Amino acid sequence: MNRKSVITVIVLSGPIGAGKSSLTSILAKHLGSTAYYEEVNNNPVLPLYYKDMKRYTFLLNTYFLNKRLEEINAAAGNHNDVLDRSIYEDLLFFNMNVDNGVADPTEYQIYHDLMDNMMEDVPGNPRKKPDLLIYIHVSLDTMLKRIGKRGREFEQLDSNPGLKEYYQNLLRYYEPWYEQYDVSPKIAIDGDKFDFVDNQDDQDFVLDTIDSKLREIGNL
Numbered sequence: 001m002n003r004k005s006v007i008t009v010i011v012l013s014g015p016i017g018a019g020k021s022s023l024t025s026i027l028a029k030h031l032g033s034t035a036y037y038e039e040v041n042n043n044p045v046l047p048l049y050y051k052d053m054k055r056y057t058f059l060l061n062t063y064f065l066n067k068r069l070e071e072i073n074a075a076a077g078n079h080n081d082v083l084d085r086s087i088y089e090d091l092l093f094f095n096m097n098v099d100n101g102v103a104d105p106t107e108y109q110i111y112h113d114l115m116d117n118m119m120e121d122v123p124g125n126p127r128k129k130p131d132l133l134i135y136i137h138v139s140l141d142t143m144l145k146r147i148g149k150r151g152r153e154f155e156q157l158d159s160n161p162g163l164k165e166y167y168q169n170l171l172r173y174y175e176p177w178y179e180q181y182d183v184s185p186k187i188a189i190d191g192d193k194f195d196f197v198d199n200q201d202d203q204d205f206v207l208d209t210i211d212s213k214l215r216e217i218g219n220l
């Protein structure tokens with residue numbers, strides 16, 4: 001493989017249950033790089049957040065900011081390492097909660113400034129921005145099926161039917177978010193059409209598509 005000497009990082013993005021963690025493993029294996037995963041089960045704030053979003057949006061996002069920076073710093077020493085979630089999507093969740101009156105605009109502004117400062121390129125520090133963002137698009141139907149199948153207690157509609165509206169809303173925010181994302185090159189994968197986990201042909205197609213993009217931006 002003709003690798004560039006510079007360090008490069010790939011990040012996955014997309015709604016809950018889109019398949020980010022699965023594609024992260026598949027892609028890192030394919031590229032011979034390291035995968036980084038967000039630890040959902042050991043997250044002490046997520047169950048609290050799902051019970052009381054008004055109270056815990058700020059804390060959850062501060063927690064994530066810290067965790068994601070740890071991952072970015074760890075990945076920043078290697079070539080084509082893959083992160084299963086982009087830091088930029090957190091703003092989308094927070095923004096949606098402000099629009100819906102769940103979070104306070106001042107909290108959002110403080111969080112936004114903190115994130116800008118932490119992500120700023122500063123001489124002597126490794127660059128924190130990704131080199132490629134991969135967005136997995138899924139429909140509400142696929143999202144709900146995956147959430148149900150995976151069975152994480154706090155995400156289930158049975159215990160909180162109001163979550164359906166929350167998930168619907170999230171999807172409405174995701175498409176425009178991806179369209180306006182301009183921090184790095186980006187590519188979208190149709191997660192409804194391509195079953196890259198259980199169908200080998202689909203997986204090969206998705207990996208080829210990503211390889212082409214990596215070649216185009218000079219990372220392969």
Ligand SMILES: Nc1ncnc2c1ncn2[C@@H]1O[C@H](COP(=O)(O)OP(=O)(O)OP(=O)(O)O)[C@@H](O)[C@H]1O
Pocket residue numbers: 014015016017018019020021022038040046060061064084085089090091093094155
């Ligand atoms: N910034 C955030 N604000 C609110 N909730 C968040 C935020 N980031 C992640 N979450 C929640 O954390 C949980 C894990 O989300 P995420 O989409 O990263 O992983 P996932 O569902 O395992 O994805 P995949 O199946 O695509 O790997 C979800 O319940 C999601 O709603």
